[in-house]
Amino acid sequence: MSVGVRGVVLVVVGLLVGSAPVRQLGRAAAGRSATHGSHESAMAWRSHGKDNDSLISSLKAHGIVRSSGVERAMRAVDRSTFLERGADAYADSPQPIGYGQTISAPHMHAHMLEKLEPFLKPGARVLDVGSGSGYLTAVIASAIFGREDSDGTGVAAGIDVYSELVRKSRAAVQKVSSEHKKWLDEGKLVLEASDGWNGRPEGAPYDAIHVGAAAEQVPDALAEQLKPGGRLVVPVGKQGLGQELLVMDKQSDGSMVTGDRISVMFVPLQRTHGKTL
Numbered sequence: 001m002s003v004g005v006r007g008v009v010l011v012v013v014g015l016l017v018g019s020a021p022v023r024q025l026g027r028a029a030a031g032r033s034a035t036h037g038s039h040e041s042a043m044a045w046r047s048h049g050k051d052n053d054s055l056i057s058s059l060k061a062h063g064i065v066r067s068s069g070v071e072r073a074m075r076a077v078d079r080s081t082f083l084e085r086g087a088d089a090y091a092d093s094p095q096p097i098g099y100g101q102t103i104s105a106p107h108m109h110a111h112m113l114e115k116l117e118p119f120l121k122p123g124a125r126v127l128d129v130g131s132g133s134g135y136l137t138a139v140i141a142s143a144i145f146g147r148e149d150s151d152g153t154g155v156a157a158g159i160d161v162y163s164e165l166v167r168k169s170r171a172a173v174q175k176v177s178s179e180h181k182k183w184l185d186e187g188k189l190v191l192e193a194s195d196g197w198n199g200r201p202e203g204a205p206y207d208a209i210h211v212g213a214a215a216e217q218v219p220d221a222l223a224e225q226l227k228p229g230g231r232l233v234v235p236v237g238k239q240g241l242g243q244e245l246l247v248m249d250k251q252s253d254g255s256m257v258t259g260d261r262i263s264v265m266f267v268p269l270q271r272t273h274g275k276t277l
């Protein structure tokens with residue numbers, strides 16, 4: 001276990017037994033009405049930058065970005081491309097993207113990406129549920145297709161329930177780089193409107209699935225659409241206190257084993273019964 005992970009685990013233990021975390025949550029919630037952060041002081045809210053490179057350097061200095069693959073992919077996608085002018089693009093906090101939704105805080109994206117990183121290999125098929133701004137899907141695409149040993153195969157697919165957010169995310173992704181535009185045109189980088197509770201059966205099975213909104217329970221469709229040996233990273237729990245980010249690995253017999261878990265705060269994965277909004 002790396003020092004960083006151990007630090008997070010220790011703080012989570014503190015979260016579960018102490019009263020300080022409640023104060024901490026209060027402060028985080030009061031300071032930022034938006035969500036998508038971890039409550040752990042070990043990694044939360046500290047890695048600000050003045051531009052994209054200094055933001056990533058700060059995440060690295062705080063031990064949140066650890067692997068070279070995640071670092072390279074995050075440097076290749078400028079967070080400001082996915083935000084309105086006037087947003088604090090390089091602050092380590094969520095920012096509004098419309099429809100009451102937010103782009104997650106950089107430390108949370110980095111944490112998620114490190115959990116996905118062992119699966120972001122050449123040919124990887126990855127699904128990002130609740131893709132929102134499209135930022136994380138774009139970084140996942142960079143991680144898979146932008147690596148030197150990429151053979152050009154694989155897919156980075158993002159789905160979101162708000163059609164208008166998907167339209168905006170497709171427009172933003174094309175501005176990231178000519179490569180991103182090409183991947184989108186070729187159908188390797190996909191951004192589509194659909195209800196995440198159903199996953200995306202047409203691209204299954206996936207090596208990894210990330211969920212960017214909190215589900216009351218692990219969606220069955222997502223567990224089903226995962227390859228044996230694959231990984232599901234999903235925040236689970238009701239809005240408010242008590243959500244946990246689960247890192248679940250699918251075994252060869254189809255069962256799901258949960259590894260580490262940390263306390264988080266996400267907007268809900270809405271129940272739309274297959275409809276888009």
Ligand code: SAH
Pocket residue numbers: 097101102103104129130131132133134135136159160161162165194195196197212213267268269270271272
């Ligand atoms: N990773 C994204 C997170 C966006 S916030 C980003 O950083 O931009 C969570 C997203 O989940 C929102 O965009 C919201 O529209 C989406 N969402 C909520 N319920 C959903 C559902 N049932 N299916 C798909 N997306 C959903």
